[in-house]
Amino acid sequence: MRALSYAPFSGDSRAGAARRTAPLATTRCLAGVLAWMGGRMLAVRVAARRFGPAVFTMALSLAIVAQASGASAGIRPAVPAGDLVAGAVSGELQSVAVVSVRSAWAVGGTEAGTPLILHWNGRTWRRMAGAVLSGGGTLTGVAAISTRDAWAVGAANGGAVLLERWNGRSWKRIRSPVSRGALTGVAAASAGDAWAVGSTETGKPLTLRWNGRSWKQQPIARPVGAVLSGVAVVSRRDVWVVGSQGGGALALIEHWNGAAWKIVRAPRPAGGSELFSVTAVSPSNAWAVGTSDVLAGVGGAALIEHWNGKVWRQARAPRGGAGLQAVTALSATRAWAAGGTNLEGIAASSAANAWAVGTYQDAAGPRILIEHWNGKTWTT
Numbered sequence: 001m002r003a004l005s006y007a008p009f010s011g012d013s014r015a016g017a018a019r020r021t022a023p024l025a026t027t028r029c030l031a032g033v034l035a036w037m038g039g040r041m042l043a044v045r046v047a048a049r050r051f052g053p054a055v056f057t058m059a060l061s062l063a064i065v066a067q068a069s070g071a072s073a074g075i076r077p078a079v080p081a082g083d084l085v086a087g088a089v090s091g092e093l094q095s096v097a098v099v100s101v102r103s104a105w106a107v108g109g110t111e112a113g114t115p116l117i118l119h120w121n122g123r124t125w126r127r128m129a130g131a132v133l134s135g136g137g138t139l140t141g142v143a144a145i146s147t148r149d150a151w152a153v154g155a156a157n158g159g160a161v162l163l164e165r166w167n168g169r170s171w172k173r174i175r176s177p178v179s180r181g182a183l184t185g186v187a188a189a190s191a192g193d194a195w196a197v198g199s200t201e202t203g204k205p206l207t208l209r210w211n212g213r214s215w216k217q218q219p220i221a222r223p224v225g226a227v228l229s230g231v232a233v234v235s236r237r238d239v240w241v242v243g244s245q246g247g248g249a250l251a252l253i254e255h256w257n258g259a260a261w262k263i264v265r266a267p268r269p270a271g272g273s274e275l276f277s278v279t280a281v282s283p284s285n286a287w288a289v290g291t292s293d294v295l296a297g298v299g300g301a302a303l304i305e306h307w308n309g310k311v312w313r314q315a316r317a318p319r320g321g322a323g324l325q326a327v328t329a330l331s332a333t334r335a336w337a338a339g340g341t342n343l344e345g346i347a348a349s350s351a352a353n354a355w356a357v358g359t360y361q362d363a364a365g366p367r368i369l370i371e372h373w374n375g376k377t378w379t380t
Contacts, residue, residue, distance in 0.1 A: 089127070089368045091116050093357035094154075095185075095326070095345040097144040104347070105166075106357045107152045109138030111366055115162070117152065117171065118368075120355070125370060131164050131173035133157075139164070141186040143194065151210075153196050155182035163196065163208075163215060177217045181206050185277070189233040197228040197241050207231075207241065207261075220261040221254055228252075230277040232286060240307075242288045244274035251275045251290060251303070253312060266305065267314035269293070273303055277326045277337075284309030285332045289339070291323030302339065328354075342369060351375060 091110035098104045102122030110116050113136040117128045130139075130152070137156035144150040148168030156162045161176040161183055183198035183206070192212030200206050205228045207220045220228075220241070228243040237258030245252045251273040253266040266275070271293040280286035286307035291300035302317035302324050317324075324339035326346045338346035338356045348354035352375030360369045371378045 089116070090365050091368055092359035092366055093118070093344065093368050093370065094138070094140045095142045096347045096355045096357045097142045097150065098347040098349040098353065098355055099144045099147055100349055101353050103144070103147050104355055105142050105144055105150055105152070106345070106355070106368075106370065107139035107142045107154070108344075108357070108359075108368065109154075112136070113138075113157060115139045115152075115154065115164075116368070118370075128171065130171045133162075133173075137162050140182075140184050141196070143186045143188045145188050145191055149188075149191050151186045151188060151194055151196070153183035153186045153198070155198075159201055161198070161206075174215065177208065177215055178206060183208070184228065185230045187231045187233045187239075189235060193233065193236055195231045195233055195239055195241075197231045197243075199227060205243070218256075218261075221263050223252065223263065225249075226252055227274075229275065229290075230288075232278040232280040234280045234283060234286075238280070238283055240278045240280055240286055240288075242275035242278040242290070244290075249273075251288075251305070253278075253288065253305075264312065266312050269303065269314065275303070275305070276324070279327045279329045279335065280307070281329045281331055285329070287327050287329055287335050287337070288312070289324035289327040289337045302337075304337065343371075348373070 089110070091108055093106045093108035093116070096104060096106045104120035106118040108116045115130045115133065115137050117130045117139065118125045119128050133156050135157040137154060139152045139154035139162065141153045142150065150166035152164045152171070154162045159180050161178055161181045163174045163176050164171045165174050178200060180201035181199055183196045186194065186196040188194035194210035196208045198206045205220055205222050205226045207218045207228065208215045209218045223245040225247040226243060226245045228241050230242045232240045239256035241254045243252045244250060249272040250268055251266045253264045253275065254261050255264050269292040273290060273292045275288045275290035278286060278288040288305045290303045292303040293301045300323040302322065304315040304317045304324065305312050306315050322340040324337045325344050327335065327337040328347045329335035330348055330351065334351060336346050336348055336354055342360050343356050343358040346354065346356045354373035356371045358369045359366050371380055
């Protein structure tokens, strides 16, 4: 997920608002999905489809970080063919969380500037009512513990921190200890242990922790120009956050050991780098993804980093691939990453059940994009 890709304090909290102003006549829609399965990388295949006056080229595929053998195979992706909810939805999805084949959540914002929450019930995606907001806003992160417990975070129009919780019946707004700011990511290990990250109204890194009763601000190391984008929770004594520092020029990784936050050395490829998402399945296995070559001014390249229990190392990414926005993992041998200019979130509950979400453009404007992996193909 792009860190603070919208302007929550300027009255427009729609994620990626600037990106939507591109001309539609020859819009190219690029997206990518990578999957780690025991150490190989599948080649990217491209499918194209015409939507009115715009041609969308989708580089949405399954890929795996390459072994020395170089074996590869491609899986043809789907292209956006419409919304999976009743009625057209104009807007953008930022994040997705999967509980099972019959329960998943996707969040974002509508073109009208209001929070968007969708739920998958095993048959269809349906729009759900969120907490009542007087001035609108957007949701940029979601985490689900069970069918009766989920969190969604973001920012309300006007600059207020937005925290919402699903109790099995409805979404309710929960008080934040910091009233002004924007949250970009959330992760939960249990009903009594969750973390959210983002920034304060003044642009300082913001870390909040849920203790089962209320959210509390948790001080964190603050290098110059730090921005927090993603968070992953292994246990109460093992939490990772990622982002960037130095004005977005250097990747940032911090770790919580149960008592304090510590900056951990991260690989920093030449040309600048920033991390947007992190996932962890054990104390010795975590992944972080983002963008390298950010100083080149050409959109950057895919950046993948792996934690082996001792150090973070850069993993090989597809050549020519665009930056990655989200990552999720099922085990030490299976992980997924999504990115490009159109995919913002990805989550999976099994090798045959994964969802990727984002946005695409048609003649009418931005539309939500939802793709599903069934173990063989991606479909809308």
